[in-house]
Amino acid sequence: MKGNEYAIFESMLSSADIKINGSRPWDIQVNDVAMFDRILADGSLGLGESYMEKMWECKDIAELINRILAFELDKHLDLRTKMILGAKIGKDKIKKFFNPQGTTISKHNVAFHYDIGNDLYRAMLDKRMTYTCGYWKNADNLDNAQEAKLDLICRKLGLKPGMRVLDIGCGWGSLMIYAAEKYGVVCDGLTLSEEQAKLGTQMVEEKQLPVNFILRDYRLYEPETKYDRVVSVGMLEHVGSSNYRDFFTCADKFLNQDGVFLLHSIGTFESTETNDPWIHKYIFPNGEIPSLAQLATAMEPEFNMEDLHNIGEDYDHTLCAWYRNFDKAWQQGDLNYNEKFYRMWKYYLLSCAGAFRCRELSVWQMVLTKVGTPKPASARSK
Structure with missing residues (x-):
C-alpha cells in the first residue's frame, strides 16, 4: 500500500476521532495493511470482508461504524478518492432487466x-x-x-x-x-x-x-x-x-x-x-x-x-x-x-x-x- 493512501485513511479516521492502532474501544487495530487497499477497491464490501479475513480488529464495532457514518467521512475526501471509495457498478441499470424480488x-x-x-x-x-x-x-x-x-x-x-x-x-x-x-x-x-x-x-x-x-x-x-x-x-x-x-x-x-x-x-x-x-x-x-x-x-x-x-x-x-x-x-x-x-x-x-x-x-x-x-x-x- 502506498504511503499517501495510508495517510488518507489516517487523516480521515482521525477526523471522526478514530485512531489506527489506538487504545480506545472504537479504534481500529490493523493486522494487515492490505485492508486499506481492499477498502479503496471495494468500499463497504471491502471493509466487511477484510474484517471477516482478520485483517483488522475492533473492540467496539458498533461505535466505530457509528462514528464513520455520523461524521460522513467520505464527504471529507477529495473527488478522486471519493470515486475510488464509492464507485458503483451500475446496479440500477442491471435491475431494469429483472425483478430481484420476484x-x-x-x-x-x-x-x-x-x-x-x-x-x-x-x-x-x-x-x-x-x-x-x-x-x-x-x-x-x-x-x-x-x-x-x-x-x-x-x-x-x-x-x-x-x-x-x-x-x-x-x-x-x-x-x-x-x-x-x-x-x-x-x-x-x-x-x-x-x-x-x-x-x-x-x-x-x-x-x-x-x-x-x-x-x-x-x-x-x-x-x-x-x-x-x-x-x-x-x-x-x-x-x-x-x-x-x-x-x-x-x-x-x-x-x-x-x-x-x-x-x-x-x-x-x-x-x-x-x-x-x-x-x-x-x-x-x-x-x-x-x-x-x-x-x-x-x-x-x-x-x-x-x-x-x-x-x-x-x-x-x-x-x-x-x-x-x-x-x-x-x-x-x-x-x-x-x-x-x-x-x-x-x-x-x-x-x-x-x-x-x-x-x-x-x-x-x-x-x-x-x-x-x-x-x-x-x-x-x-
Whole structure:
C-alpha cells in the first residue's frame, strides 16, 4: 500500500476521532495493511470482508461504524478518492432487466438468511423468537423489550377477541402467538421460510392456539374471506422498491373496509434502489430499505396514514442484545459454525447497531386505514 493512501485513511479516521492502532474501544487495530487497499477497491464490501479475513480488529464495532457514518467521512475526501471509495457498478441499470424480488427469487433470498439454522436464532433471539426491533421505553432486558413491542402493535391495531388477523412475513409467529394468547384473535401468517414455518407450527401446536402458517408469497395468496386486521413486521425490507405498489395493493385486498393495517419497517432518509454491497452479499440478498417518500407514493390511493412512530434508536439496543446472546452461545460451543461465520455474523449485528445509533436508519410503525373510513380509536393521540 502506498504511503499517501495510508495517510488518507489516517487523516480521515482521525477526523471522526478514530485512531489506527489506538487504545480506545472504537479504534481500529490493523493486522494487515492490505485492508486499506481492499477498502479503496471495494468500499463497504471491502471493509466487511477484510474484517471477516482478520485483517483488522475492533473492540467496539458498533461505535466505530457509528462514528464513520455520523461524521460522513467520505464527504471529507477529495473527488478522486471519493470515486475510488464509492464507485458503483451500475446496479440500477442491471435491475431494469429483472425483478430481484420476484416470486421465485424471493423464496431463494429468504432461504439464504432465515433457513440457515433455527439453532442460531434460538440462541440469539428472545424467548418468543422475535427477529425485529424491540421496544425499550420501559424495558431492561430483551424478553421484556420484545413483549413490549408485540403489545404495542396489538394495542395500535385495536385487537378484540374473535378478530381475524393476517401477518404478512410472520417469521416464527411471535406476534401471532402473542396476539392469540393475550387478545383472543385468530391468526394466519404468510412466510417463505420452511424452517420458520416448521418451528412456528410446533410452538403453536404445543400451545393449541388458533394460529396457522401458510408457505406462500403474499402476491400469490388468495384468502377465502377478508381480514379484520393486517400486519407486517420487518418484512418490507425484502419486498423491493419495484414491488412496493403491489405490496400495498395486496394489503388493501386482504383487509376489510373498516380494517386496520400496521406496517413495521426499517426506513432510510433517502430514496434508493440499492442495498449495501456487504449486506447484499452475505446477509440479505436483494434487500432494500424504503424511504417515506417511496412508501407514501406506493400506498396511493388506498391508504390514509393515521399514525407514524419512529423507534429506530431501540434497534441499537436490540442488535447489541442479540450479539451478546450470539457471542455467549458461540463461546460456550453451542453453535456449529466456523470462525469466519462468527466474524461475519458479529460484524453484521454490530455494524447495523452502529447505523441505527447514528440515526442513519430508522424503524417506523405506521397505522394505516382505507381511504374514507373513520379513524380507529387505537390510532388516536395517546
